[in-house]
Amino acid sequence: MQQLIFQSIIEALRAVGRFWLFIHDFLLGLREVRIWASLLPGQMRRVGVNSLPIALFISLFIGIVLALLSRYIFTGSVPMYFVGTLVGKSIMMELGPVLTGLALAGRVGANIAAELGTMRVTEQVDALETLAYDTHSYLVVPRVLAATLMFPVIVTLAIAVGLVSGWLTSITLLELSTQDFIKGLRQFYEFKDIWFGLVKSTSFGAAIAFLGCMKGLTARGGAEGVGLATTQAVVAGAAMILVLDAFWAVLLL
Amino acid sequence: MRRRDELIVGFTVVIALIAILAGALWLSGTTMSRTPDFRTARFRTVGGLSAGNPVVLRGVRVGKVVSITLEGDEWVEAQFQINDEYDFPEDAAVIAASASLFGEWQAEIISRLQPPNDPNVIADLAAAFAAGDDVWPGATLPDIGQLTAQAGRIATDIATVSSRVQTAFDSNAVVHMQGAIENFSTVTDQINSFALEQTEAMDGLGVSVMSGVGIMTDAAEMLQGTIGRLDSATSQGEIDSIIQNAQALSAEIRDVAITISELIAVIHNNQASIQRVLQGADSVMSDLVAGTGTVGMLISDSALYIETVRTVQEMRSLVEDIKANPRKYFKFSVF
Structure with a gap:
């Protein structure tokens, strides 16, 4: 029993050490701008632009559901223009960044972990290292930077789509006028509502890509190891999104 | 491929920036x-x-x-x-x-x-x-909070007053109040009954007054007839005779009244004297009862009584001796 506990502690300390060594290698890889800069646009398209359909699809239905839910909650004593307030605040500050991040944790995190894991188990990474390529500059930095830069962009567009879908739902299904919806939307609006969501989404992108890269490059074995690394990347990415969400809420609200 | 990626990514980023800026400005x-x-x-x-x-x-x-x-x-x-x-x-x-x-x-x-x-x-x-x-x-x-707080304070005051009223208005108070109400009801009934009686009495009085007025009317008519007859009597000289007789009778009555008045004054004086006699008698009787004064002491002290009786006996024997032998006690001489 004592041996098991000792082994667990040792493994935990090794995991922390690998994490910080990975960060160290990532920071060193940032120096090789010539390498990662050429790869960045392609990664931004793969991570960001190609993720737009799923992000916008999710936000579309978030807007609809929030508007209907607001009508259900506010029926009675609360003015109906608060539908706009609830839809706006919820999508801009919480549901837009978090649900989009969770969706992209599956798509982007799994994609990166599977790709790099496959490269690891098929010894492509070893080949790059043999050819004196900095694997972090070549593989990790473009993906992490692309996710970090593109997640706010994706979330911004997702928020816009969510607000439009909420507005359309309000005027078509809730008998709410456009003026009332806008009044509610503007009633408690602050610029912080927007940048708070964008700051969160930036951190979500960095965390998802970073964990995907780390899990992929540490994959061992064959296809099973790649699958395990992919699963771990998605689960760790989703958990990290929720942790960061709480962290920013405590720090900024 | 790279140029295409840059174009697509750049377009997406610009769209997002425009959405952020326009949205932020519009919402604010x-x-x-x-x-x-x-x-x-x-x-x-x-x-x-x-x-x-x-x-x-x-x-x-x-x-x-x-x-x-x-x-x-x-x-x-x-x-x-x-x-x-x-x-x-x-x-x-x-x-x-x-x-x-x-x-x-x-x-x-x-x-x-x-x-x-x-x-x-x-x-x-x-x-x-x-x-x-x-x-x-x-x-x-x-703001609403302050108004609500003020309303809360008012509600608290009302609750306090209500509590005090509840404390003062307990079950005993209710019983007492019920009794008071019943008493009040009884008093009200009595007043009502009294008012009815008074109303009936007033009605009777009104009838009596009406009757009296009728009687007075009759009397007035009779008086009017009497006056008429008086006028006729005056014309025959009988009234003068009656008046003279009445004057004489009046003088006599006045004399009698004076006499009675004097008699009453005497009686008053006698009454004062009697009062004084009674007061004196009362004083004497008090002394007698208290054993003070000569008579009282005589009554209350047997020795003095005996001495007095003895003195009286000696005085009687002395008087008898003087009667028997006057020369022993009296001596007469002309020159």
């Missing part, structure tokens, strides 16, 4: 058409007013609160961004107040000469105006 109500005008208002306190709250003129939103800063120890200055050119009152003032029940506040621009009917607001506006500078005077209306 900021217009890019002209340079906004900035005004400042001075308050004692701004209550719940905060940056971003609307500034309204006659109910129309004309700008927003940009910043709120403390000025010295007394004042708070709120800066307003006015989005367009408006004709504000020359004596403009600002009232910060709740805009709804849900906590949002607004700054309403009004005329300082037509303030809300609230002495605190009027005093605050006057003080802020007197502080000078080219700023609008401002005052704050109590």
